[in-house]
Amino acid sequence: xxxxxxxxxxxxxxxxxxxxxxxxxxxxxxxxxxxxxxxxxxxxxxxxxxxxxxxxxxxxxxxxxxxxxxxxxxxxxxxxxxxxxxxxxxxxxxxxxxxxxxxxxxxxxxxxxxxxxxxxxxxxxxxxxxxxxxxxxxxxxxxxxxxxxxxxxxxxxxxxxxxxxxxxxxxxxxxxxxxxxxxxxxxxxxxxxxxxxxxxxxxxxxxxxxxxxxxxxxxxxxxxxxxxxxxxxxxxxxxxxxxxxxxxxxxxxxxxxxxxxxxxxxxxxxxxxxxxxxxxxxxxxxxxxxxxxxxxxxxxxxxxxxxxxxxxxx
Amino acid sequence: xxxxxxxxxxxxxxxxxxxxxxxxxxxxxxxxxxxxxxxxxxxxxxxxxxxxxxxxxxxxxxxxxxxxxxxxxxxxxxxxxxxxxxxxxxxxxxxxxxxxxxxxxxxxxxxxxxxxxxxxxxxxxxxxxxxxxxxxxxxxxxxxxxxxxxxxxxxxxxxxxxxxxxxxxxxxxxxxxxxxxxxxxxxxxxxxxxxxxxxxxxxxxxxxxxxxxxxxxxxxxxxxxxxxxxxxxxxxxxxxxxxxxxxxxxxxxxxxxxxxxxxxxxxxxxxxxxxxxxxxxxxxxxxxxxxxxxxxxxxxxxxxxxxxxxxxxxxxxxxxxxxxxxxxxxxxxxxxxxxxxxxxxxxxxxxxxxxxxxxxxxxxxxxxxxxxxxxxxxxxxxxxxxxxxxxxxxxxxxxxxxxxxxxxxxxxxxxxxxxxxxxxxxxxxxxxxxxxxxxxxxxxxxxxxxxxxxxxxxxxxxxxxxxxxxxxxxxxxxxxxxxxxxxxxxxxxxxxxxxxxx
Numbered sequence: 001x002x003x004x005x006x007x008x009x010x011x012x013x014x015x016x017x018x019x020x021x022x023x024x025x026x027x028x029x030x031x032x033x034x035x036x037x038x039x040x041x042x043x044x045x046x047x048x049x050x051x052x053x054x055x056x057x058x059x060x061x062x063x064x065x066x067x068x069x070x071x072x073x074x075x076x077x078x079x080x081x082x083x084x085x086x087x088x089x090x091x092x093x094x095x096x097x098x099x100x101x102x103x104x105x106x107x108x109x110x111x112x113x114x115x116x117x118x119x120x121x122x123x124x125x126x127x128x129x130x131x132x133x134x135x136x137x138x139x140x141x142x143x144x145x146x147x148x149x150x151x152x153x154x155x156x157x158x159x160x161x162x163x164x165x166x167x168x169x170x171x172x173x174x175x176x177x178x179x180x181x182x183x184x185x186x187x188x189x190x191x192x193x194x195x196x197x198x199x200x201x202x203x204x205x206x207x208x209x210x211x212x213x214x215x216x217x218x219x220x221x222x223x224x225x226x227x228x229x230x231x232x233x234x235x236x237x238x239x240x241x242x243x244x245x246x247x248x249x250x251x252x253x254x255x256x257x258x259x260x261x262x263x264x265x266x267x268x269x270x271x272x273x274x275x276x277x278x279x280x281x282x283x284x285x286x287x288x289x290x291x292x293x294x295x296x297x298x299x300x301x302x303x304x305x306x307x308x309x310x311x312x313x314x
Numbered sequence: 315x316x317x318x319x320x321x322x323x324x325x326x327x328x329x330x331x332x333x334x335x336x337x338x339x340x341x342x343x344x345x346x347x348x349x350x351x352x353x354x355x356x357x358x359x360x361x362x363x364x365x366x367x368x369x370x371x372x373x374x375x376x377x378x379x380x381x382x383x384x385x386x387x388x389x390x391x392x393x394x395x396x397x398x399x400x401x402x403x404x405x406x407x408x409x410x411x412x413x414x415x416x417x418x419x420x421x422x423x424x425x426x427x428x429x430x431x432x433x434x435x436x437x438x439x440x441x442x443x444x445x446x447x448x449x450x451x452x453x454x455x456x457x458x459x460x461x462x463x464x465x466x467x468x469x470x471x472x473x474x475x476x477x478x479x480x481x482x483x484x485x486x487x488x489x490x491x492x493x494x495x496x497x498x499x500x501x502x503x504x505x506x507x508x509x510x511x512x513x514x515x516x517x518x519x520x521x522x523x524x525x526x527x528x529x530x531x532x533x534x535x536x537x538x539x540x541x542x543x544x545x546x547x548x549x550x551x552x553x554x555x556x557x558x559x560x561x562x563x564x565x566x567x568x569x570x571x572x573x574x575x576x577x578x579x580x581x582x583x584x585x586x587x588x589x590x591x592x593x594x595x596x597x598x599x600x601x602x603x604x605x606x607x608x609x610x611x612x613x614x615x616x617x618x619x620x621x622x623x624x625x626x627x628x629x630x631x632x633x634x635x636x637x638x639x640x641x642x643x644x645x646x647x648x649x650x651x652x653x654x655x656x657x658x659x660x661x662x663x664x665x666x667x668x669x670x671x672x673x674x675x676x677x678x679x680x681x682x683x684x685x686x687x688x689x690x691x692x693x694x695x696x697x698x699x700x701x702x703x704x705x706x707x708x709x710x711x712x713x714x715x716x717x718x719x720x721x722x723x724x725x726x727x728x729x730x731x732x733x734x735x736x737x738x739x740x741x742x743x744x745x746x747x748x749x750x751x752x753x754x755x756x757x758x759x760x761x762x763x764x765x766x767x768x769x770x771x772x773x774x775x776x777x778x779x780x781x782x783x784x785x786x787x788x789x790x791x792x793x794x795x796x797x798x799x800x801x802x803x804x805x806x807x808x809x810x811x812x813x814x815x816x
Contacts (some may be wrong), residue, residue: 033615062615063562157406179738
């Protein structure tokens with residue numbers, strides 16, 4: 001398994017970050033340190049995707065030369081791309097991380113799958129419910145997430161420190177004002193805060209930072225000929241045995257890559273020939289659709305992300 | 315490396331663009347002046363809106379018809395369902411766009427009076443404010459209120475966008491009248507960097523491009539060009555400041571102090587002082603993940619290693635020896651009340667500033683009428699009120715003035731029962747033991763070199779008449795008037811600071 005991009009320069013020749021990325025990096029490190037200092041039991045949500053990879057890199061920088069002083073939490077639905085799980089395990093080993101992987105036991109017990117239960121119900125149980133159960137079990141009072149404000153309308157108003165009730169509810173109409181970079185981390189027992197160090201990053205910033213910092217990524221982000229089927233207007237990767245190809249669906253080999261990664265039945269691939277970071281950056285600069293376009297869960301109804309967030313989804 | 319998809323000039327472009335930190339700005343103005351439409355237009359014209367978002371927009375805006383077969387731009391920003399229902403912006407929305415020259419972070423802030431606190435939130439991190447007015451309505455009370463809040467929060471650059479200029483037949487005369495009125499008002503706030511631009515946000519005129527002959531009388535830049543040319547907050551020039559966020563002790567052999575440089579610069583070998591304990595130390599190393607650095611400047615997140623084992627904890631500040639911040643138990647600050655409870659005099663709050671949190675009692679003494687700009691005495695501040703307060707600490711506090719350093723001169727107040735953020739504040743001065751005497755106000759009005767022990771001294775400052783008159787109207791002047799002497803003198807007898815350089 002290849003954790004380094006094939007064409008990266010050796011570290012000693014690494015150029016200095018441009019001022020734009022440096023400012024974003026500094027802000028994220030500040031947030032990491034602030035949360036680590038103010039909360040008793042933080043955890044970092046780690047989804048294995050590109051934003052999580054950047055988040056992890058920044059966490060390592062923030063606490064260097066010490067270790068990251070909190071565990072990573074991966075909510076594994078059981079339907080992630082195989083490559084993601086392999087990559088995750090390699091990263092954990094390479095960086096000597098403390099990883100908690102949690103899968104909602106209801107999935108196996110009640111046989112809940114994205115095919116049988118619909119994306120909304122499936123996401124609710126295997127992602128939101130799983131996340132809340134894991135957060136409660138660990139008694140975490142702060143959870144880092146990789147959400148960015150440019151991703152989706154309701155996220156544009158998310159605070160850096162986003163307050164949650166003991167039931168993990170988010171009240172968008174009653175958020176704490178956040179002035180300067182002074183964050184209010186005071187909570188009562190049972191309450192918690194979600195902290196978002198990447199709030200001010202855009203998709204382009206993420207990719208340029210990955211390139212500048214040589215951050216390893218799951219191979220699925222890079223274009224390759226892959227087996228896919230078209231379903232509900234999405235290109236679904238057909239490498240997992242559990243995907244049943246329906247009548248009328250055609251298995252094709254296409255040049256595709258993924259702009260975001262989640263559960264394979266819910267993450268659409270895009271047609272692309274972008275095989276390396278330069279080509280991806282060039283591609284997103286000229287892209288005319290947003291990165292969440294491939295995500296099935298955003299499309300249920302207008303405002304659906306806000307509803308999921310209120311219920312505790314990241 | 316494969317550059318086949320990217321031509322050489324594009325890469326240069328990309329490089330040039332990221333040589334600047336993003337410009338942070340806010341948009342403010344009265345309700346219905348078209349703020350969300352303006353930002354929507356900026357996002358649209360800089361291609362920050364993608365086709366799937368646009369198709370969602372079009373489906374959401376079916377009911378509304380602006381007659382141009384364009385989406386309703388305001389819907390881009392009013393992302394929350396509650397807002398869609400009410401049709402107004404109730405919270406701060408952050409948006410991101412970029413041109414070939416620069417990246418921008420915009421905080422779209424509400425126009426309604428009851429949401430003044432959200433405007434202050436957006437303004438606290440902004441470098442520039444776009445003040446939007448409706449050309450038909452001109453400068454309103456709310457316009458002035460927002461400009462005033464923006465200037466109080468430290469914004470030094472205003473762009474006046476005179477919107478809906480198409481609805482007044484592109485009248486040069488109306489534009490000039492509004493622009494002049496606003497300029498005069500801005501100067502009274504002490505903001506001198508003001509650019510006025512006639513625009514139609516809905517039609518896109520003078521936003522990203524200047525097309526057509528409708529505005530041929532206007533010779534200035536478009537709004538977007540003006541933003542590209544704006545300056546980010548200048549580097550803070552006071553001494554070195556490192557508020558310690560945490561102590562890093564991975565093993566017995568290493569002890570480093572982690573934080574973000576809030577002012578000045580540092581290099582190995584520098585002699586510093588740890589406050590409030592006033593312990594002198596020397597820097598041995600600046601550690602970062604990438605390499606051991608030979609210098610760090612304001613904004614850098616670093617780990618500092620010192621030459622001796624001293625007791626340094628979160629909340630302490632490591633500072634230059636020669637330019638120390640103010641230390642004391644009583645300060646005067648400007649404050650904006652953010653919560654429905656207002657500010658209760660004498661109540662014990664938590665105050666958080668940089669990495670330090672401590673107990674404080676707050677005594678409001680004046681408040682400003684945001685419509686008239688007149689200050690009057692008060693003991694309470696209600697939600698959305700702006701006023702001056704005395705902060706009385708139980709233990710020594712460390713601050714710079716907000717004017718000198720936004721990072722070490724700002725704070726929030728937290729209600730100890732509700733844990734809510736109830737105020738944002740900006741330090742204006744230190745009050746020493748005997749506030750009746752002029753020398754105790756050693757910062758601010760009377761300069762910072764006054765010897766504390768000498769009651770007999772006064773400091774003579776020569777100011778332009780306009781500024782002096784403004785000072786004379788201020789609350790602090792009123793308070794000190796029996797300790798101040800005022801006389802007019804001839805300009806030619808004095809050398810200004812700018813003339814003393816060489």
